[in-house]
Amino acid sequence: MDVAPQETLAHTLRYKLGLTGTKLGCNRGECGACTVLADDVNIYACSTLTHEVKNRAVVTVEGLRAADGTLHPVQAAFIEELSPACGFCTAGQVMSAVALLKANPRPTREEARLAMSGNVCRCGAYDHYLNGVMRASGQLS
């Protein structure tokens, strides 16, 4: 696959690889819909050049499921807590939550709120996503 020098990661993922789980909201680093992981760190795919991450492991929402189809604990917890409303921001919320729990497996709710603060939800489902994060970290039952 040819990747143009100026091509963003979001462009490569969505339009060249057909991985449309990663959404484009603002294309400006202002919403978080395009959040993916690069070496376990959450970044905005709309504001990253594909060539900038050519030596890093990029994971999108498509890559979270286990080989047998089992959902990632964050995905399962978001379903359990009815976190998404319209769902447009969900893939990005999932990726930020996964990054948080990799770095900090048992965050306080306040730590989770800060870690999720780079993901806008136009439906305002913030508390539902936070409940999902707390459930995924085993702190809600």
Add this chain to the structure above:
Amino acid sequence: MSSHDNMPEMSLYQPVQVEDAIGIATELAGRGWLVGGGQDTYGWLKDRAKTADALIDLKGIESMRGIKETADGIEIGALVTLTEITRDPIIKERYSLLAQAAGRVASPQIRNVGTLAGNVSQDVRCWYYRRGLNCYRAGGNLCYADTPEGMNREHAIFNASRCVAVTPSDTGPALVALEAQMVIQNASGQRVVPAEDFFIGPNLDIRHTTILRPGDILTAVRIPAKWANATFYFEKVADRNAWDFALVSISAAMRVNNGVIEDSRIMVGAVQATPRRLTSVEQAIRGKPRNESTANSLGNLASSDANPLNYNHFKMPLMDNLVKRAVRGQA
């Protein structure tokens, strides 16, 4: 002006040695664009408000990474991300002012890639300019923000000179407070410039926010031991706690002994084109106890010589109150 989904066609260089980056940047001169994390850069290019022939991605340059202790303090590589700054044990312990300021930039994802060099070198956030209007700062001959209808709520209350835009960097005022030194390299060698002289206002050069010129690369930022473990106060007021730029921020470093302020550096962000140092406040509090009555005695000393625009008078009391909170020592 319309916005574009795609980046314009450009070349991309990814040098792994500073010397190579300097060589490429010098040759491309005004047509090359250095990239740290790219978080300020890509918006300009997507909007076609600024253009470049080639991007020079500095991230492969190992010598510009990492935080190390020196004989007199620490040296932070230019490519160190804002997230790394917020997590570094030495910075958190001795220079927590910088960790706090870095932690209030933009959003977690932007801090994960945004570099310290990019944060201090970023361009102003005036929307007229960002949308590509040919204002003074863009080389034209008027300021769209400073007109009777101009939207200037976020703009300057001090030292405007044709352009009324403010410094957007959250780390800039903290670095000046800490008396940081900026290490700059170009084809003719290295120079070290105090952070205070690194930022420049429109009276000196309306087209640039720093002394960096094509071919210059900021390779590191040094923080001297002078203010290590001092008493610090940082606060940023913005419309939202994520993403938004400061309406006013304060970065204060104080030496407090037995409750008395012996020395201080009080810096304010987002009130003029450069971080603003409040020398009159520093003088007024020297030798005074760090308490509410010293704070109250300042009155509106900080803002008394402000020149507000139509929509930003609110920055005057906001700034005075932040100064009081820093001096009395609680939010």
